[in-house]
Amino acid sequence: MKLEEFLKTKGTDEQLTRLIMLFSKQAANIKAGFLSARGAVDTQNVYGETQMALDKWADEILIAALRESKLVSWIATEEQPDIIEVEGAVNPFGITIDPLDGSSLIDVNLAVGTIVGIYPGHVLEPGNTMLGALYILYGPLTTLTYTTGSGVHEFVMGEDGNFTLMQENLTIPEGKIYAPGALRKDYLPYHKKFIEQLELEGYKLRFSGSFVADVHQILHKGGMFTYPAFAGNDTGKLRLLFEGTPMGKMVIEAGGAASNGKGNLLDIKPTAVSDRIPIYIGGKKEIALIESYTKDSGT
Ligand code: AFP
Numbered sequence: 001m002k003l004e005e006f007l008k009t010k011g012t013d014e015q016l017t018r019l020i021m022l023f024s025k026q027a028a029n030i031k032a033g034f035l036s037a038r039g040a041v042d043t044q045n046v047y048g049e050t051q052m053a054l055d056k057w058a059d060e061i062l063i064a065a066l067r068e069s070k071l072v073s074w075i076a077t078e079e080q081p082d083i084i085e086v087e088g089a090v091n092p093f094g095i096t097i098d099p100l101d102g103s104s105l106i107d108v109n110l111a112v113g114t115i116v117g118i119y120p121g122h123v124l125e126p127g128n129t130m131l132g133a134l135y136i137l138y139g140p141l142t143t144l145t146y147t148t149g150s151g152v153h154e155f156v157m158g159e160d161g162n163f164t165l166m167q168e169n170l171t172i173p174e175g176k177i178y179a180p181g182a183l184r185k186d187y188l189p190y191h192k193k194f195i196e197q198l199e200l201e202g203y204k205l206r207f208s209g210s211f212v213a214d215v216h217q218i219l220h221k222g223g224m225f226t227y228p229a230f231a232g233n234d235t236g237k238l239r240l241l242f243e244g245t246p247m248g249k250m251v252i253e254a255g256g257a258a259s260n261g262k263g264n265l266l267d268i269k270p271t272a273v274s275d276r277i278p279i280y281i282g283g284k285k286e287i288a289l290i291e292s293y294t295k296d297s298g299t
Helices: 003-009 014-036 053-069 103-108 189-200 211-221 240-253 284-296
Strands: 040-044 050-052 074-077 094-101 112-119 132-138 142-147 152-157 163-167 177-180 224-227 257-259 279-282
Touching: 003 014, 003 152, 003 163, 014 053, 014 094, 014 112, 014 132, 014 142, 014 152, 053 074, 053 094, 053 103, 074 240, 094 103, 094 211, 094 240, 103 112, 112 211, 112 240, 132 211, 132 240, 142 211, 142 240, 177 189, 177 211, 189 284, 211 224, 211 240, 211 279, 224 284, 240 257, 240 279, 257 284, 279 284
Parallel strands: 074 094, 177 224
Antiparallel strands: 040 050, 094 112, 112 132, 132 142, 142 152, 152 163, 224 279, 257 279
């Protein structure tokens, strides 16, 4: 079944359907850019990182498409310092976009993705107010996975650029994969204990440098992803709004959990678009374990 038909049969709100379809239509454009926009450009984003040409490309085409559609009032993207307000928008929706997560992997041809969070209004609100989330993964196949609060559903792009249902009602299985970010030498004691426990239980290491690809794998195979706080850095590396919240929403809707190590990631109200946060995402069992270790440590 095609994506649009599926959204209709699920009774998805008409404006949300249009928004999800807009992103699905941009997937082929972004893929086309993989061939034409390679290499780095010498500008920096708000985090002081050098932007790859393709990040800019994806950022620009998504913002242009959203502006033209007038489907959302607010657009926050990882590549822009300020939240964009859309003149004459027909919906009060706010949207967060990581145009190309894992961009350091582009030049070595590994999987990267676009992550989107959808809010009923402004985006500086806790994730539990979200209307939905989606991500597009550009791997050997291009897939689109979305939730609007009634299941997590996955689609695959065909040669014509349209998406067809691959898996309905995805649920995270029990599994033994762990994807740990940060350097082991910098682990804080409660985190070290957690990772050692997983290793003792036979968890296998799978960390690619693309959060969206790693969480996608865990959604299918079970286990957990973490980019923790570490020595000298109490927020970790990943962004709450662009990475943690939307992928957290996805995994929670699939029966898993998402945490900052102390509590639900979706309960946290951002203070700024640039907020970073320690992240633990995956199975309920693993997230309960790290939260118990954090609590015991009095952190
Ligand atoms: P980019 O989108 O800038 O490539 O960042 C990737 C990322 O935020 C996330 O996708 C990875 O899990 C993480 O960084 C990798 O970080 P390290 O390079 O520190 O392992």
